[in-house]
Amino acid sequence: MINRSKACLTLLVFVCLMCGCWDRKELNDQLFDLAGGIDLDESNGNRYLITGQLFVPKSGEGQDPPRSASFLESSRGKNIADAIDNMQQYLSRSMTRGHRRNLFIGEKLARSGISELLDSYTRDPNSRLRTDIWVVKEGTAQDIMKINYPLEKLSAMAPIKIHQAAGGEVGTSLVHYLMASKGEGSSPTLPVVKKFSSPGLDKPTIMFYGRAIFNHKHKLLGYLNYDEAHNRGWIMGTIKNALITTDYQGTVTGFVSQPKSRIYSAVSNSGYVKVEITIKGKIVLKENNSSLVLSEGTDLMKLQQSFNNEIKTQMLNLIHKVQKEYKADVLGIGEAVYRQHPSYWKNHRGKWDNIFVHSEIIIRPKLEIKQIGQQNSPLHVK
Amino acid sequence: MKLSLNQLFWLLTTMEIGMTALLTIGESFKESRQAAWLSILLALLSSLVVTYISSKLCLLFPGKTFVDFVPELIGKWLGKLLSILYLAIWYAVGGVILREYSDFVHMALFLNTPIWVIMVLMILMMIYTVTGGVQTLGRCSEIIGPFITISIVLITLLLAKDFRPVMLLPVLPLQGLGALVKGSLGAFSFLGESIAILMLIGFLQPHRKITAAATGGVALAGILLILITVSTCMVLGPVLPTYFIYPVYSVVQYVSVMEFIQNIDVLAVIVVIFSIFIKLSLYLFITSYGTAKVLGITKWRNITGASAILFLIIALYPKNIIESQVYFPDFWKYIVLPIFIISIPLLLLVIGMLRRRAGKLTGQ
Structure with missing residues (x-):
């Protein structure tokens, strides 16, 4: 009997605790x-x-208006x-x-x-x-x-x-x-x-x-702007896909899946930094207004080259803008140098803003056309 | 009152993981950045050595706890003094942990609740468990330990899609190897709390695997800690964790899987509460048991309440979070760690082995 009343008392105490003390919020x-x-x-x-x-x-439901x-x-x-x-x-x-x-x-x-x-x-x-x-x-x-x-x-x-x-x-x-x-x-x-x-x-x-x-x-x-930000995301590895339009005997647009990039850096003791950014992606054609006959391998390669030139120009414009206009490293290049050359970074981290502005950045595009959609040549090509 | 090997293993894992994960990882990140996990690894290896020493020391006196065998080893009065010193340290750390726990729960869940209410509720739980004896504590940790392990692995899996392994590079910190050692001290001092086994091994049946169980428990806690550190670094990067007071809590708040599994920080709070509950109960047990022995009281359960009140008083003493989470850990790291965790157990072990060789030890 005593045990049972003890148990009841304990349960009652727990009930008091259930309401959440002072922080009850309905x-x-x-x-x-x-x-x-x-x-x-x-x-x-x-x-x-x-x-x-x-x-x-x-x-509740059925509420009008x-x-x-x-x-x-x-x-x-x-x-x-x-x-x-x-x-x-x-x-x-x-x-x-x-x-x-x-x-x-x-x-x-x-x-x-x-x-x-x-x-x-x-x-x-x-x-x-x-x-x-x-x-x-x-x-x-x-x-x-x-x-x-x-x-x-x-x-x-x-x-x-x-x-x-x-x-x-x-x-x-x-x-x-x-x-x-x-x-x-x-x-x-x-x-x-x-x-x-x-x-x-x-x-x-x-x-x-x-x-x-x-x-x-x-x-x-x-x-x-939108395209520059997207290209920055490409370098940083934060985007999932991209669209790219090039002009080669008429405009051609490709959908880039699995956009990837890699930053390689080389440093010299004088503080000079050289950076190479590889841009990779797999292209599926979305629209083709050019006169190219895509079923021919040579034309496809020319188009692929054109895509690569286009992305290179776009990336170089972006780099010029952040390097010369804003003078701010938003491309993760400092991070890459830090990871690849820790001992260099230790001595130069304080001067990075200046080094970044004067560093040489080159783009190595490696886009590949994988598919051309469900059509060979556009209508206007006889 | 007997403890099984399994219980000892889980008891150590459970008591070691919570507070260490919550409070020491930020410091490791501060010193050694992306190499924080190496610091933790270093802390783990050092604490394994400490655990090994304590365990071997205990095994010289089967069936006896620290307060029993120390007077036998180094003389009655010196032994008493040393016992009192250790008990004082365990009281202090118990009280401060109670405070640190309450601060965390206060911040995470109960902003309006007076802090002593959180403490008293925990203390009632502790008293209830401890009066059941060391076996209750062991059984509790046999259930809670696997739960904590699974929770930590689960949280890591949920975070996995946000991992960026490149964050772990370069492997060594810019500041050099000194930073690694410095970054490991905090975690080492917390993991080194495994010297509590000085009071525990006496409750086990003599068995040759006792040392393995004790070091294994510490090792599992350390491995989980490394897992937490690595995933925190891969999600938040090497610098951001130093910016938060509870980096692990922040990273758990960040979990979001398919916009569906979100806001699971409560799971982290539960893991921490469970782990600290075991740790505090363990400290309450060894302090009440030890105090009773030192004072010559036969029924140690009678003073559990008094010990708990002492915990509460110590917990209420720090004026603010800086005193409990900066000053005390510094004291623990720079004074308790070198003297009470490393030197004294090692010294006692050496004395014990020498005396045993000389055949003067009657403990066997």
Whole structure:
């Protein structure tokens, strides 16, 4: 009998513990922040204007008229935590950051530096490391968040899906940014979106623009456009496929699967660095407007050569841009030198920015046409 | 009260892995960057030596624990003094681990809960387990140990698609071999806590495989630790782990398989809680048992409660996370490690072997 009452008492104690102590949070009291936007707003001693895309939970089925799945809310503050606290003054539920996948940063803020605001995202244990951060070119974060994107229930999901559809990596931009900014010689980058009017339709939509380059002080230097960013991804090994168009007696477009690259570096004691980047990929033809008869091996080889020349030109343009215009190593070349020549790197890491600008980079393209689609020659070839 | 070989093995694996993974990997990354796993390997090898020494020392006195055989070995008063010193260290480390555990759980799960509540709940669990005797502890770890091992392997597999092996190059750190040694000290000092077997081996039936079981347990913990280090490095790179206080927790937060298996950091928290539960219970057991022996109390279970309260007081003492996670580990690394983990057991072993050769030892 005594044993039984002891057992009951123990169970009762456990019941008290079940409710989760002081940190009980009902699902009904939580507000899920799906995407955030941050802009520079220096009024009244504030610095940031934050905007949240907040999830509206559905209460049961058969609800009409259907409510929109999310709504926007914004607030100002001295830093991010302060701004969220200010927003809480007019939110009936407490903000939960664990589900956010997107963060938009206005161009003005990106130019003035983003190191402070990143701290808020990496320090808070509830905030996810797997977040995509976007710079909004020629606009504010609110510009993008206000757009109602028809395909996705939550329009802030659109950039992620566009990026994914374009063959890019998803969810890694925060970690890659942190790794590059803490890593060897690299300058960090972030993906870019832009508000855009589709030609002839005159309606605003979200466009995935390319990549933003930051300097070591976390200030925006400039942009790489879509193709340049894609080619950078090719060198860095972060893209899954690519499209390439060349002009050889008419335009020809090929789909590149398994894009790969390899960086070889050679160093001299004077500090001079020579880099060779091999670009590899397997091409399947998508469109052929040239007069080439592709069933003939020689013509196919000429076309392959043309593709190789095209990618070489594109890559050299990209390299010229990052080397001479932005003077920022966003191609992972410093990392490669560090891995291949650790002892050289030990003595020269401090001067890398300068060395990178003056290093010689050559491209060795090795694209191969594997398939030509289900047709030999185009219609206009007799 | 008897412990089986299997139980000893899992007890050591379980108690070693949690805290070491949580707190020492960041330091290894700080010193030796992409070669952090080599530092951990070095720590593992050194702690195997330490475990071997302690185990051999115990085996000179079958069926006896540290506090029993030390007075026999080096004289009554000196032995008592040494026993008290070791007990003091075990009390201190137990208390601080309780604090470090509470800080972590507080950060990861319960931000609003007063920290003493987290501690008291753990202490109640510990008392319940320890009063069941060393065998209960052994059985617990026989279940928890494999669970932890499987969880760590599972998390590694889930992370595998984000691995970038190139991050592990170059193999040696730029700072040279000195950095490797420096980076291994933290992990060594934590893995070296295996000297707790000084109080445990006495509970085993004399068997020639005891040393193998003890070193095997430490080795498994070390191998899991290397696995964690390598995968952290391949996902976050060699520098980012130094940026986070709990790099392992951060990397688990990063898991995302097909946008479907996500936010599994709770699994990591459970692994850590389980491991620390075993470690703390072990410390509570050896301190209460040892204190009772030293004070000449026959029923050691009577003072378990008092020992637990001492743990709680020590745990509440550090003012902030820097005192518990920086100052104390430094003390552990620079004072306890060289003196109490390496030198004294080695010295005692040498004395024991010499006296045995001289035929003066009656322990057999």
